[in-house]
Amino acid sequence: MFRDITPAPPDAILGLTEAWKNDPNPSKINLGAGVFKDAKGRTPILESVKDAEAHILSTASTKSYMPIAGAPEYRRLVQEMILGADHPILAANRAQTAHTPGGTAALRVGADFLKKFASNAAVWVSSPTWANHKGVFQAAGFAVKEYPYYDPVSKGLALDKMLAALDSVPAGDIVLLHACCHNPTGVDLTAGQWAEVATLAARRGWMPFLDFAYQGYGDGLQEDRAGLLALASACPELLVASSFSKNFGLYQDRTGALTLIAADAAQAAAAFSHVEIAVRVNYSNPPAHGGLIVSTILSDPARRAKWEGELTAMREHIARTRRTFVDALAHHGVPGDFEFIARQKGMFSFSGLTDPQVRYLREKKSIYIVGGGRINVAGITPGNLEYLCCSIREALEASSG
Numbered sequence: 001m002f003r004d005i006t007p008a009p010p011d012a013i014l015g016l017t018e019a020w021k022n023d024p025n026p027s028k029i030n031l032g033a034g035v036f037k038d039a040k041g042r043t044p045i046l047e048s049v050k051d052a053e054a055h056i057l058s059t060a061s062t063k064s065y066m067p068i069a070g071a072p073e074y075r076r077l078v079q080e081m082i083l084g085a086d087h088p089i090l091a092a093n094r095a096q097t098a099h100t101p102g103g104t105a106a107l108r109v110g111a112d113f114l115k116k117f118a119s120n121a122a123v124w125v126s127s128p129t130w131a132n133h134k135g136v137f138q139a140a141g142f143a144v145k146e147y148p149y150y151d152p153v154s155k156g157l158a159l160d161k162m163l164a165a166l167d168s169v170p171a172g173d174i175v176l177l178h179a180c181c182h183n184p185t186g187v188d189l190t191a192g193q194w195a196e197v198a199t200l201a202a203r204r205g206w207m208p209f210l211d212f213a214y215q216g217y218g219d220g221l222q223e224d225r226a227g228l229l230a231l232a233s234a235c236p237e238l239l240v241a242s243s244f245s246k247n248f249g250l251y252q253d254r255t256g257a258l259t260l261i262a263a264d265a266a267q268a269a270a271a272f273s274h275v276e277i278a279v280r281v282n283y284s285n286p287p288a289h290g291g292l293i294v295s296t297i298l299s300d301p302a303r304r305a306k307w308e309g310e311l312t313a314m315r316e317h318i319a320r321t322r323r324t325f326v327d328a329l330a331h332h333g334v335p336g337d338f339e340f341i342a343r344q345k346g347m348f349s350f351s352g353l354t355d356p357q358v359r360y361l362r363e364k365k366s367i368y369i370v371g372g373g374r375i376n377v378a379g380i381t382p383g384n385l386e387y388l389c390c391s392i393r394e395a396l397e398a399s400s401g
């Protein structure tokens with residue numbers, strides 16, 4: 001059976017990190033994978049997480065199985081985090097949450113659930129989108145279509161084209177939206193634009209599926225809810241995939257959640273019983289550790305305040321790095337207006353570098369950037385800034401000459 005199998009292509013993002021690890025050039029820079037890095041280029045464990053882990057270690061008494069949907073406390077805390085503790089949807093029991101292994105599994109479990117009841121629907125993703133979105137929904141059996149999102153000329157949102165496309169999405173189809181810190185462009189919707197999208201969703205009758213992988217990385221935990229709150233007030237039904245990989249730094253602990261919102265409590269409970277089946281056949285029940293960390297932090301005011309401080313520091317570090325990068329590009333004589341990089345939100349920036357320039361940087365300079373020109377701003381440090389800017393100038397000169 002295996003004799004004639006040819007190798008699959010390496011993963012567009014994680015494959016890049018592997019290539020970077022194997023590169024002997026001491027000046028090499030990894031601007032690929034979406035992982036927070038501090039000024040020294042490290043991805044540290046948050047102090048609040050270490051403290052929660054110490055507490056868990058000293059108090060844990062069992063490694064028995066988790067419930068299919070995860071621990072009740074975690075499920076409640078996730079709902080309060082994404083919607084706000086006093087949101088009427090929570091009081092009405094219209095939300096149900098499953099603890100999933102990361103945001104990826106939240107997307108996949110949501111996709112499997114939707115496939116059961118919307119087998120002929122298409123899933124619409126932004127153009128461009130996170131490299132894994134198409135794969136996840138295709139693996140669940142969906143046809144994936146694209147709606148316009150990014151305008152390469154203004155380096156901002158292609159709002160009119162996006163709204164026109166979403167206005168023609170058939171009722172019952174599924175539209176995947178990035179709640180904040182759009183990956184890969186860093187271009188987000190304003191509150192007013194979210195309201196327009198939410199009105200459209202309600203009028204057209206398509207189902208919003210919100211990917212909330214970066215809550216707290218945009219403008220703040222509360223501010224980043226704007227899209228979800230607009231959709232939740234306009235639409236009776238939606239799905240939300242949360243990831244705690246970035247905002248708690250729990251990348252390897254695979255911690256996330258799928259939240260389903262329905263028109264009333266009875267519909268939410270019935271629909272959620274099928275989400276639980278999707279979990280059961282995929283991985284049976286979630287890994288406990290990451291969820292325990294999140295609950296230990298969110299349920300204790302002092303730990304929570306410490307974590308919020310650390311999250312704010314990560315967000316502000318990235319915003320500062322954006323500014324420093326734009327200024328350094330100008331200082332090193334890189335031609336062009338890069339001010340848009342300072343305006344973008346979250347970890348990523350659509351740099352405007354073309355695929356040949358990305359290739360040049362990788363082959364000649366050992367600078368690893370995802371195809372399409374997405375850079376992880378957090379990978380830029382005081383130690384690599386000058387080499388990066390000079391290399392970008394060379395890449396631009398090489399491609400124009």
Ligand SMILES: Cc1ncc(COP(=O)(O)O)c(C=O)c1O
Binds near residue numbers: 034102183251
């Ligand atoms: C937009 C988006 N969605 C989902 C994920 C998946 O997150 P996780 O690592 O928690 O599975 C990522 C991770 O990079 C992402 O950028």
